[in-house]
Amino acid sequence: MIRKIKASISEKIIFIFIILLATFFFGSYFLIKDKCLFVKNHDPKKIEFNNPENIAVLNVPCGNVIIELYPHVSPNGVKRFITLIESKAYDDIAFHRVIKNALVQAGDLEFGKKGNIDYGKIGTGKSGLGTLKSELDAPFNFDKGSVALARTQKYNTEDSQFFIILRDEPLYETEYTPIGKVIFGLDALEKIKYLDKSQYVLRPDYINSIRMLIN
Amino acid sequence: MNLIRLILLSLFIFIQVQADTIYNLIKIPNLEIYDIKTPNKLRYLYAKQPFTIGVDNNINCYNSEKNILDVKYEIIKKNLDRYNQKFLKKINLKYIVLCEDLSISKINTAGIPDNIMKTLILDIKFNEKYFERVIHHEVFHIIKDSYKEIFDENIWSNFNVKNFKYAECSTCTDKLGLDTYSNTDGFFTEYSQSTASEDMAEVFSHLMIESDLNNNDPILNKKMQFIKTNLLKIDNSFIL
Numbered sequence: 393m394i395r396k397i398k399a400s401i402s403e404k405i406i407f408i409f410i411i412l413l414a415t416f417f418f419g420s421y422f423l424i425k426d427k428c429l430f431v432k433n434h435d436p437k438k439i440e441f442n443n444p445e446n447i448a449v450l451n452v453p454c455g456n457v458i459i460e461l462y463p464h465v466s467p468n469g470v471k472r473f474i475t476l477i478e479s480k481a482y483d484d485i486a487f488h489r490v491i492k493n494a495l496v497q498a499g500d501l502e503f504g505k506k507g508n509i510d511y512g513k514i515g516t517g518k519s520g521l522g523t524l525k526s527e528l529d530a531p532f533n534f535d536k537g538s539v540a541l542a543r544t545q546k547y548n549t550e551d552s553q554f555f556i557i558l559r560d561e562p563l564y565e566t567e568y569t570p571i572g573k574v575i576f577g578l579d580a581l582e583k584i585k586y587l588d589k590s591q592y593v594l595r596p597d598y599i600n601s602i603r604m605l606i607n
Numbered sequence: 608m609n610l611i612r613l614i615l616l617s618l619f620i621f622i623q624v625q626a627d628t629i630y631n632l633i634k635i636p637n638l639e640i641y642d643i644k645t646p647n648k649l650r651y652l653y654a655k656q657p658f659t660i661g662v663d664n665n666i667n668c669y670n671s672e673k674n675i676l677d678v679k680y681e682i683i684k685k686n687l688d689r690y691n692q693k694f695l696k697k698i699n700l701k702y703i704v705l706c707e708d709l710s711i712s713k714i715n716t717a718g719i720p721d722n723i724m725k726t727l728i729l730d731i732k733f734n735e736k737y738f739e740r741v742i743h744h745e746v747f748h749i750i751k752d753s754y755k756e757i758f759d760e761n762i763w764s765n766f767n768v769k770n771f772k773y774a775e776c777s778t779c780t781d782k783l784g785l786d787t788y789s790n791t792d793g794f795f796t797e798y799s800q801s802t803a804s805e806d807m808a809e810v811f812s813h814l815m816i817e818s819d820l821n822n823n824d825p826i827l828n829k830k831m832q833f834i835k836t837n838l839l840k841i842d843n844s845f846i847l
Contacts, residue, residue: 562643563628563650566701 427583428454434576436605447605448477448572452487452584453597457556457577459539462570466527469541469550469569476501476519476552477602486596488514489555490586497542498599499553506598514592519552526550527569534564537574556581633702633726635660637670641680641705647692651680654706661711666719668706671731676705679731679738686742689815694842698753700746701725707732714778718745722752737785743815747808750841757837760803766829767793773802787813793826810834814847 399407433455441447443460450457463470476482482499484506489497502517503510526547534540534557542553550569557564558581574581585597629638629652637656645651654670671679687703695701699722709716709730717733718741720726727745734741751758764773771793784797794800799809810830813820822828838845 561628563632563640566648567632 428580431455431579431583432577433580434458439576441605444605446572448473448602449605450577450602451600452580453600454580454583455577457580458575459572460575461539461572465530465532466541466569466571468524469527469571472519472521472524472550472552473541473554473571474604475521477604478607480601481519481552482599482602485599486514486593487584487598488593488596489591490584490593490596491591492586492588493558493582495555495557495561496581496584497553497555499542501552509596511592511594515553517552521551523548524550524569528566530570532565532570534561534568534570535573536560537578538564538570539572539574540564540568540570543568558582633704633724635704635726635728638704641676642684645684645688647688647690647695648701649687649695649703650701651684651703651705654704658706665712666710666728668704668709668728668730671705671707675707676731680705682739683729683731683742686739686815687746690746691844694845697841698722698746698750699725700727700749702727704728705731709733717741718748720745720748720752722749734785740812740816741785742812744808744812747811748804750811750838751804751807754837754841757840758807763803763807763830763833766826766833768826771800773800773806776802791822791824791827793824793830795827806830807834 431454434457436447436449436456436458439458441460446461446463448459448461450459461470461473476499481501485498485501486504486506486509487496487498488500488504488509489495497515498504500514500517501519503513503515504517524541526543528547532538536557536559538561539554539556541550542555543549554571555568556574558578585593585595587593627636629640630636635652635658637654637658638652639655641651641653643650653676654668657667657669660666683703683705690700700720702725704726706728707730709719709728711719715730717730717737719728721728727749729742729745783801786797787795788797794806795809795813799806807830810827811834814831814834820831822831835847838847
């Protein structure tokens with residue numbers, strides 16, 4: 393004969409506690425794993441812009457980053473950036489250089505393409521359109537969210553690579569060619585993958601797309 | 608011992624890559640911004656800790672006390688404000704590094720100019736008697752390095768008397784005195800006689816400190832005219 397053993401109250405409490413603990417553990421695991429969870433995605437169609445013709449929408453893993461371009465500050469730099477946007481050259485290009493809370497850099501069209509990334513040469517690639525003259529004369533406040541063209545140690549070597557700063561960098565004025573500023577979605581850039589011990593990222597995040605708001 | 612190794616290892620593991628903006632720009636570590644809101648856009652940086660740079664780490668400089676830095680900064684800025692932004696851009700000078708006990712290969716020096724990195728390192732504790740003049744002397748090295756073809760050393764050397772010869776380098780001689788001669792005889796100072804480049808820098812710095820130098824020395828007059836004429840080739844609005 394099988395006797396039924398009834399669980400005591402304390403055993404029931406322990407059982408409920410274990411269930412709750414397991415729920416909390418697995419719930420937290422999935423919440424923490426989703427790095428974009430608390431990032432607000434900005435829909436450019438719902439925003440009114442003063443200069444919609446100068447708005448570029450950069451789509452990254454955690455959503456949209458809305459950039460206002462400044463053709464009056466760096467006409468040639470902005471023209472190059474728009475040319476590459478319109479040819480969709482930046483799509484699937486890696487954020488190959490990322491420094492936590494400092495900057496994200498992308499735009500190596502030659503060695504940074506998804507599926508064809510070359511870790512040995514990334515950061516040195518060219519667009520095939522030639523280099524640009526640095527545009528450094530106009531006053532520009534390099535505060536958080538500023539977008540500028542990257543270059544080598546020498547001036548007048550700007551091409552397709554660009555960076556966005558995640559903190560104020562006043563010393564960058566007259567050093568780098570500014571092309572615009574992030575006006576919405578900077579928090580999506582703060583979630584771009586970085587490494588603790590290297591500026592260059594192994595298995596990096598990619599640009600999904602960049603499009604001009606008005607084609 | 609193992610504990611120390613463990614601590615060092617854990618430090619290595621937890622140290623994150625830092626974005627040292629100043630180092631990335633001018634390749635000098637341990638610097639911080641002193642003042643960048645200047646009328647001619649010169650950026651003044653100071654050593655927050657000693658730094659070592661150069662070939663075989665042969666250039667050393669040390670951090671200063673803030674009160675000394677504050678006093679010397681005013682003197683340096685007053686002198687460097689005489690160069691406008693347009694001129695500084697032409698000669699490729701943008702960053703002024705302030706530190707003390709500057710030395711190169713263990714020889715103390717007032718300044719180290721580097722027009723490629725757009726940087727002038729200044730020893731703020733250099734002899735006060737010559738301090739202001741030395742600032743312009745070092746600026747001239749930047750000017751000359753950016754316009755070597757204008758400041759031709761052969762033309763310059765021909766201003767001197769026939770049998771005079773400069774030393775091979777500025778540190779290859781004992782002629783290091785910076786007192787201005789009362790009887791010049793072709794040179795403002797003993798240091799002028801070290802190399803053509805130092806001679807030019809001495810003439811320039813004397814012109815900057817005392818622009819209406821009225822000298823009866825025909826050699827020095829030719830040298831002063833050479834400097835003045837060539838500065839106007841770089842910037843026709845340059846005022847001594």
